[in-house]
Amino acid sequence: MTQPVLEMQDVSRIHGRGDAAVHALRGLDLTVMPGEMVAVMGPSGSGKSTLLNLAGGLDQATAGRTRVQGEELGSMSQGALASLRRRRVGYVFQDYNLIPSLTAQENVAMPLELDKVRSREALRTARAVLDEVGLEGLYDRFPAHLSGGQQQRVAIARAVVGERCLVLADEPTGALDSETGEQVLALLRARCEAGSAALLVTHEARHAGWADRVVFLRDGVAVDETQRSSPQSLLVGRE
Numbered sequence: 001m002t003q004p005v006l007e008m009q010d011v012s013r014i015h016g017r018g019d020a021a022v023h024a025l026r027g028l029d030l031t032v033m034p035g036e037m038v039a040v041m042g043p044s045g046s047g048k049s050t051l052l053n054l055a056g057g058l059d060q061a062t063a064g065r066t067r068v069q070g071e072e073l074g075s076m077s078q079g080a081l082a083s084l085r086r087r088r089v090g091y092v093f094q095d096y097n098l099i100p101s102l103t104a105q106e107n108v109a110m111p112l113e114l115d116k117v118r119s120r121e122a123l124r125t126a127r128a129v130l131d132e133v134g135l136e137g138l139y140d141r142f143p144a145h146l147s148g149g150q151q152q153r154v155a156i157a158r159a160v161v162g163e164r165c166l167v168l169a170d171e172p173t174g175a176l177d178s179e180t181g182e183q184v185l186a187l188l189r190a191r192c193e194a195g196s197a198a199l200l201v202t203h204e205a206r207h208a209g210w211a212d213r214v215v216f217l218r219d220g221v222a223v224d225e226t227q228r229s230s231p232q233s234l235l236v237g238r239e
């Protein structure tokens with residue numbers, strides 16, 4: 001039986017205490033299989049970023065279990081969690097988060113080098129991934145000399161380099177024009193076709209149309225899931 005990439009069971013996250021407590025997620029269940037792309041939608045403050053942070057081990061749940069490739073994050077040491085974030089989970093953010101003083105290939109090679117891969121080999125691997133995302137020839141450009149779409153491609157290359165099984169993308173197209181945004185989503189989709197899984201936070205139903213499923217959050221609760229086979233249902237009654 002194929003193992004899920006991500007399994008969240010009855011996961012809750014409360015920020016703060018007492019009167020100031022905010023229930024960011026309440027009893028969330030979510031399973032993502034290899035190859036699946038799942039979109040997460042919902043109003044501002046509904047818990048989308050909290051969900052991504054918990055799935056990637058950047059934040060800890062107040063209750064419930066989160067497993068990545070069968071390993072429960074709550075019982076991992078800090079060192080094991082850091083290793084999981086370097087090797088198995090990749091992040092793509094709206095504002096790219098590239099290091100300005102590193103070239104495109106150095107940015108992509110960084111997670112490998114942190115993981116003690118030798119520099120030459122890390123750079124070779126980085127160039128191969130940059131080729132995959134259509135940036136051949138731009139290896140030595142600094143982020144300031146790349147367009148927004150190119151920077152986001154570098155960020156995607158960095159998020160998938162190595163053996164990553166799960167890509168977490170928080171509004172990765174937010175700063176891009178619509179055509180470039182679609183290209184970025186096509187890249188994420190291609191990574192999923194190649195066997196990774198992705199969780200994509202988006203406000204746009206059109207972008208969620210790239211996903212196999214859509215999870216709608218409201219006040220920290222998953223209120224609906226829509227299959228890709230009926231993309232119109234995303235638009236009817238939701239817009």
Ligand SMILES: Nc1ncnc2c1ncn2[C@@H]1O[C@H](COP(=O)(O)OP(=O)(O)OP(=O)(O)O)[C@@H](O)[C@H]1O
Pocket residue numbers: 015016022023024042043044045046047048049050051
């Ligand atoms: N560190 C924190 N401390 C206190 N409250 C927090 C913290 N992080 C998030 N929250 C609260 O938890 C709730 C969910 O936040 P979250 O950022 O997950 O929502 P979101 O759906 O991603 O919102 P947006 O679309 O605006 O980014 C919100 O009410 C938010 O104010």
